[in-house]
Amino acid sequence: MSSGLEELARIPSPQPLPDAVCLVRFLAGLPDPRDRRGRRFPLTALVAAAAAGVLAGARSLTAIAE
Known part of the structure; x- marks a missing residue:
């Protein structure tokens, strides 16, 4: 899983952060x-939920999932 997160971290930001008003749009x-066959939920929803978990104090993948 960490390799996927590292890959996402290397991707340039789709728009400058100061212009990102809405997290979901960003x-x-x-x-x-x-892979298309492995997509059960939209990536936007998964990343937004993970960000909310971290903002709520989650410190591990298990805590974020809970």
């Missing part, structure tokens, strides 16, 4: 590296 610009 995340919609991320390319989805997953």
